[in-house]
Amino acid sequence: MSFYEDLAAALDAEGIESRVNDETLFVPISSGVEIQFDVTNELLPAANIYIAAAPESCDGGTGPDADEEEFEAVLVSAVFSVDAAVDAVLDHMATDAIVDLVDELVTDPDGRFGDLQFTAVEGEPITVRSPAAENSELDIVIDIVDGEPTATVTLTTFDPDLEALLDDQLDGTDGPVDDETVAELIGCFLAEGLILPEQTMGLGTYTEFGRLLTVMPFIAEHVADWEEELTSTADDYDVLFGDSRDGDTEDDDDDIEDFDLDGDDEDGPAPQG
Incomplete structure (x- = not known):
């Protein structure tokens, strides 16, 4: 032959x-x-x-x-x-399927994903991310597993106080703030008990990308409900994490200390890794 x-x-x-x-x-x-x-x-x-x-x-x-x-x-x-x-x-074929999926998620040509607006995130494996509900992110991580293109969907919900705390600390900062600085600030907030740890929820792993695109409108419709339930669970802080969160940060905005990201301020806590 x-x-x-x-x-x-x-x-x-x-x-x-x-x-x-x-x-x-x-x-x-x-x-x-x-x-x-x-x-x-x-x-x-x-x-x-x-x-x-x-x-x-x-x-x-x-x-x-x-x-x-x-x-x-x-x-x-x-x-x-x-x-x-x-x-x-x-x-x-796997590469072409991944490219088509990313394009479908980012452009949403049929308007099926509601308020979700995905953008590609640099890195390996390929990730697309969208803000979700009020204080969440929806990540779709796409990789080749055992020779088969695979997409894993995860909803991550953050403490509602996080954005306000970041805005307070970064107020007046000149120029863009890199991800490392934000991560260091979040580490400080967690160490001081000012915010709750993020909550994650798995939404499936898919090798049939057509099935994922069929499920996406349902996910878009329900992310707000899931965020509310995840936040409600995290708010039971005494049970999950111990009583290290003192008071309501919304009432203490004027008393929030400035964290020393250079690690050389004797009066402020060093960043937590």
């Missing part, structure tokens, strides 16, 4: 469609993107891999029998076995 025949059989075993046309094997990985294999040595074997925009055929679908001169294929790698070729297809 030829390399293409072996590869087509291996892809078929994975449930992946492929076609051969003009000595090139085409593998559609989404409605607009395809992988192309070009064998450079049949005996070795060796094949170049190209990524290209899938051309639109006359019936509105995609396929290798459309006008190939209307798009440009880009060489991305080479493989030297059928197994490596299949792995490359699976990796590209």
Whole structure:
């Protein structure tokens, strides 16, 4: 059997469609993107891999029998076995699915996510985040687990006093404040018992991204209720964390001390890590 025949059989075993046309094997990985294999040595074997925009055929679908001169294929790698070729297809399909999911979450083209407004957060794995309800954040962390793209959704609720305390401490600060400074302040607040620890709630892990997008409108509708319940649970501070929170900080705004983030103020507590 030829390399293409072996590869087509291996892809078929994975449930992946492929076609051969003009000595090139085409593998559609989404409605607009395809992988192309070009064998450079049949005996070795060796094949170049190209990524290209899938051309639109006359019936509105995609396929290798459309006008190939209307798009440009880009060489991305080479493989030297059928197994490596299949792995490359699976990796590209996973990457394409992640890109599509992030785009869907950030743009919300159908307006299904209510007040949630996701933005991408730099880092590894990929994360998109949205403010939620009054004092919460909704994180969707996307990674490849055992070769399969996976999204994990978590709601994190913060103490309602946190924003006011941060505003008070950072009032008059010139220029942007980095995340490290904010984290140090939060550590100080926690050490002094001024705020409650954040509360988290898992909202599922998804390998079927279509299912996640179906669930998202329900999540958007219920985040306020979940925040209220999480905050109510955290407010029972004596039971959960011991009695180290003294009084109502809203009544003591004028008495809040300035925390020394440089660690050289003898009168103020050093930041907590």
